[in-house]
Amino acid sequence: MKPRSLTRRLIGGVLLAEFLCAATFSGVAIAHEMHGRRRAFDVMLRGRADSLMGAVQDAEDPDDNVMVDPTELTLPAEDAYAVANPAGRVLGHSPESSPELLAVLESAYPDGYFNFKVAGKSYRALRTPGMRVIDREEKKGAVRCPVTVLYAAPTAHLWHETVEAVRFYVIAGVLLLVVTGLALVWLLRRWLSPLRELAERAGHVSAQAWGFVPPEAALHTRELQPIASSIQKLLHGLRQSFERQRQFTGDAAHELKTSIAVLKSSLQLLSLRPRTVEEYQGGIEEVVVDTERMEDLTERMLALARLEEAPVRGREPVDLALAAQSVAERLRPVAELKQVPIEVTVQNALPVTMPLDDAEILCSNLMMNALQYSSPGSGIAVRVESHAGVTMLLVEDHGEGIPVEALPHVFDRFYRADVSRSRNSGGAGLGLAMCKAIVERCGGTIEIASTPGVGTQVKVTLPAIV
Amino acid sequence: MRVLIVEDETRIAHNVATALREGSGFAVDCSDNGTDGATLAGQGHYDLLLLDLMLPGMDGLGIVRQVRARGDATPILVLTARSERANVIQLLNAGADDYLTKPFDLGELLARVKALIRRGKGVAHPVVAIGRLSINSIEQTVRCDGQLIDLSPTEYRIFEYLIFRPRAIVSKRELLEHLYDYRWEHHSNVIEAHVSNLRKKLRVMGEEATVETLRGRGYRLYAPEKEA
CATH class of the missing domain: 1.10.287 (Helix Hairpins)
Structure with a gap:
């Protein structure tokens, strides 16, 4: 699938919205103008019809009470009109109009305004009843002659005039659309540049090059800041x-x-x-x-x-005190040889969830370390106790201690606190790293405190099974 | 020749030292940490320094820099378990002459040590000829017109040392320093006895070249100029 561009979609969306706005605005303006013009047209039609009424005069013919004399009227040549009596007889009509037009005009429309088309030309017409009062002989009194006035004018110029009137607004709208469109393209590109920069920087990250510094702009953009900082x-x-x-x-x-x-x-x-x-x-x-x-x-x-990768398999409870005692027993020959007695004190020890092998490795590594750095005659105190839902294992020696600068690294793999006796002291520097892995795997913590020349204390805290 | 090994893995140091003593008849001192190693190297008794890269105290690179900063041109061979190119380049640029990665071949190590010592003395080929004499530093033999001269190991070592410094006066002290390691008790008359025996053996072969004694100053290899 072709990737979709956010910038393009945004620009497209905004331009479309603008175009719709402009189109609607133009449409409304045209409709409004058209409406106004139509009303004016209607008023004009009625005015012309009225003035036509003025041209209805007494007729010489006694049958025809009235007649139309348009000679004094100044009406546009393309307009058509007719005056009929109630019987439907045409008393007079515009002299230059075509017979088809007159025929359509004279057909039976109800009173009021109506539209029709003749020979491709649109007309709007008014059919209005009128009354001509004739006082030919005063003694007889006035004669009232009802007539029907029909007046039609072409509407083609209406649309043209409307467009003429609205044209300014339409052109202004289109211009505005173009200008704001260009400005938008520029602005959006500018505003979205932090996103592009972020994407570019992120694109440079590979297995060989880990360096990723999020662009300043992205860090200062509320929407991008979480992405940038989480990538980082x-x-x-x-x-x-x-x-x-x-x-x-x-x-x-x-x-x-x-x-x-x-x-x-x-x-x-x-x-x-x-x-x-x-x-x-x-x-x-x-x-x-x-x-x-x-x-x-x-x-x-x-x-x-294995300790660092595989999760704990069994969840069997193990008595840490028992493990500590059996390890101490196993190390007795070494302890005697070094003249460093190991004393195990147990106080209300609750079991913990830990594989038995791991518990023994933990105790053995801690005690072996203590033995290694203890001087003959000193002792090692091992305590196992539980309170407040945790079981603690404390291993304390009175050996040479660990230098302050080495303390943060003692749990690192292959780290040897005392480099000068490194290899000769035997260990590969994995003991404490293993302890840490064992303890953390069971949800516990391990801490070490040491004072050079005084001794070292290792504290293991594990969640107890109550 | 005397070699200093600075290596914290004592078993490796022991093996290399034994091989150098047995195989090449070198005097060898060992140090298991960088600080002591740098102090020993500073005494200038050595014809080659063999350094481990990762050392407690001061690392191999630090020793190389210290030695070269002093203007000491003693050849340096570095042993490293890390063969990262950057490390090697850094080492060589700091003034080390060669390096070997662990696990190394003991035979190769010995060959490189000898080559570096030779180069350090300004000699390219293991066989050096002076007049009718030819000294093969690989076989550790001296021949006169192709005939083997039967020298004791110490006699050979004295002769080899002098061969590498032709026409220079070498003091007895220098000979002692370069031929014996710290395990030996230094008796200055030991050298005199060996030099005397060496001279006798050369004379028996009818060789004109010999070891001169310059009283109070030392010894010099004397080889008469060949007549044109």
Whole structure:
């Protein structure tokens, strides 16, 4: 389908409305003028008929009481008239009129005005009764002679005169139509330019070029402002999520490439020259450890991708306290080795809706982090408690803490708070990102507070099942 | 030759260091962060710097800029896990000489390291000839008229270092700095003993070229001018 142009439709609509206006105005003006002229015409007809009455005179003929003597009348030559007596006998008529015209005029029309056409010419006529009082002999008294006066005049000039009179208005109307039409085209183009600009800018957006700055004009137009700002917001959001995705892919590639580089260089080093059995064995053991690390990294990345994309499947209630206790039990050997005891306190803990595996990953990641950054002799306090419809999991350590500038980024994927010990401390920087994904998936929140040198506290809040 | 590796992934650093020591007989120091790496690089003992791009402390690009800003022309090879063109261009423009993307081939890495060191010394071909002597820096052998001279690894390294700096006086200190990494205890008489052995072996072959000792100043490779 051919796209419809808003500008064209608007201009077309307005021009049509203007044209109709002008046409109606001209029509009304013509009708009004015509009406006035017709009335004047009728008055003129009656006037002429009356003056014709004046020409009805006594007749010499005793039978014909009256006769018409038009010699003293000055009537237009194209007019036709006739005077008849009640018996229908024509007493006199216009001398130059054609017989057809007179025949039509004299046919039996009722009294009053009437129209007719003869030989292509329109006529309006008046049939009016008159009375001629004749006082030929005074002693006899006056003789009253009734007559019928018929008078017709052509109407062709009426229309012509009307048009002549209205012509000024019609021409002015047409001129106005043209001028306002042109002005409208110009104005509409001008007024609609923010829309065109917006469309043009939006048209430049592509997967490669995300940049979209709405034109100033569009932002200052009430109707366009919501569209412009929502496009901007949408693109911004998309761009951010796209950037995050790209960042993740880049980071994941970096991690995997580094892991592969370790494996590859280890194996190539072994084959650089012939070695003893012990050297080979040592090398193979190292490679196995490296492979396990890579496996762990891959698993974590896939787990994170799963957590961030798939919605929660089951809605089974899980006891967070139980999960925390079992994870603490599992981590006991590590905790003992690091001399950092983990103490779990449970207070009126209500269950939450979360897959059991996720609950365990959450507890384990938080506790492992706490263990990693705790110095020997300090302790880790884990509390699970419920009140006001929420279940809270608090993990508090007295370790080295997180620098203030790193705090906003700790939930970012592959972010390592302490870069200088990054790789040697083991993690790939995915632990807290996973925690965040798990918690947010279940409608909860996770917060972290830390004071360097004092310790770190992670607070997880989840909606409880009452 | 002495190489500095700045790489935060210690397993990679260890593997590369071992390969450089075993394969090329280089002295190798390692640093796992950019700050220490930049300090070590600043000492100017190295014949090549091998840098990771993403480093804690200061990144590879920062070290490259710092080294070049000092007017230090030591060859720099950068290891990167990101092969984005913009990064590579930026690195090379900042003064790096070459780059390798991870995962790299260890053999290729060694070859590039040797090539860069050679180039850094102004030599294009791995085989350098002086008079009747020819030194192959790939095989790490020295031949006199095609006959192999049996040198110990340290003797070879001293000779190789001097070959790359013909007619220049190289102090004992410089030799120590460029041939031994920080894992070694420095005994200055070690060099003297090796130089003495090297001289003996050259003399046995009837070679006129030899290593001169300039008392209190250092050593110089002496090769008599060929008669026209």
